[in-house]
Amino acid sequence: MKPNALRIGIDVGGTFTDAVAIDAGTLRLIGQTKVPTSHDHPDGVAHGIVIALHDLLASVGRSAEDVVFLAHGTTQATNALLEGDVAPVGLIGIGTGLSGSFVKRLRSLGKIEITEGKKLPIVFEHLREADDGPAIEGILDRFAASGIASVVVTEPFSVDDALGEDAVAAAARRRGFLVTSTHDITSLYGLSKRTRTAVLNAVILPKMFATADLVQSSIDAAGITAPLMVMRCDGGVMSLDEMRRRPLLTVLSGPAAGVAGALMQEKVSDGIFLETGGTSTDISVIRRGKVAVKYTDFGGSSTFLSALDVRTVGVGGDRWSGFDSTARER
Structure with missing residues (x-):
């Protein structure tokens, strides 16, 4: 390991952005800084990240070239759900016969309260056949006219055969929609629960997709080329590209990081x-x-x-x- 190598952690909260530096060899904390989260800046939260990184490196007397690992945690997904700051979602349920009856029941997901007085903003469309091109395009036209940018595609037993969901998802992506297919969220059975999970991913997808771009731009602006990993809600980490696809995995990642620190450093x-x-x-x-x-x-x-x-x-x-x-x- 090269001399002066650093591991850096950044947490973007609703109020403050925190950054800490750890010696990569000894894992000893050698510096920390706190700046206000820059929600209102033209560059968004990226500006606060850049300021925090510059302040941190200056305080420990190191440069961007010394950073060998960068971990990023954010409460934005959690806060978006708590505050109801979510995007409308187009939900496409695929199926005929008995399967069609099951997917039509998914309209009721729009009754779930995302926060007090505000329900999940879902527009449901039923698609009988996944290979019905004109019907798919008609649904996507209606979504676009309603200002919907995020789409969920669901079909019974897609965890066994994903061809139907994949075909409709591909059509939506060609039209520029952000897409969540239920089999990409989980491989577990349970149409209603799987679809609920996918919808929660989709309602925060536009905001978190933009956040991922801002985070990457801020890291690039700081001159850091080290790999960037994002905290997951189960205590693991994932790449920024994975965050763009499944931002729901960052929900509750803040406490995951905090508890991990308590377990490792305080031996609780x-x-x-x-x-x-x-x-x-x-x-x-x-x-x-x-x-x-x-x-x-x-x-x-x-x-x-x-x-x-x-x-x-x-x-x-x-x-x-x-x-x-x-x-x-x-």
């Missing part, structure tokens, strides 16, 4: 972990040196999003919201 074996940010507060429990991982609940319905068992509450505003990761099978 049993306790309650509380992390309060500018927009939300996360609460989790450590038992026997581990944090439980469960499927998340959203709007009173379970999903296939596997994350740490965390309760997140929206505080500091004029309302209270909740995102409960405790699974309830239905």
Whole structure:
């Protein structure tokens, strides 16, 4: 390992952007900085990331060439769901006969409250056959006319045979839509739960796709060429390209990173972990040196999003919201 090698972590929160530097050889914390998250800047949150990186490198006397690894965490997906700051979604259900009856029931997903007084913004369309080109184009025309940019494609048993979802998804991508196919989100059975999970991914996809571009541009502007990894809600990491495809995996990634730090640095074996940010507060429990991982609940319905068992509450505003990761099978 080269001398002066650094590992850097950046967390973009609703209020502050934090950056820390760790010696890559000893894993010792050698510097940290905090700047306001630059929501209102023309360059968005990218500006705050650049400022934080420059301040951090200057404070430890290192250069961008010394950075060998960069980890990025963000609460934007969590905050978007807590605050209802989401995009409308076009939901295409594929099927005839009994399958058609099942997919038509998915209209009811629009009844799920994403936050108090605001429901999931879903426009449902039924497609009988996945190879019906004119019907597909008609649906996409109606979505475009409604200002919809994000589309979910769902079909019963697509985890076994994804050809139908793939064909419709390809047509939507050719038209410039951001697309989530349910079999790309999870390989588990359960049409309704799989589709709910895909819809949650889709409602934050436009915002998080733009965020990924901003993050990459800020890293490039800072002169850092080290690989960039993004925190996942289960405590792992993923590439920025994967975040562009499945941003839902970053929901609750903030507490995942915090708990990981407590386990590694503080050697916590049993306790309650509380992390309060500018927009939300996360609460989790450590038992026997581990944090439980469960499927998340959203709007009173379970999903296939596997994350740490965390309760997140929206505080500091004029309302209270909740995102409960405790699974309830239905």
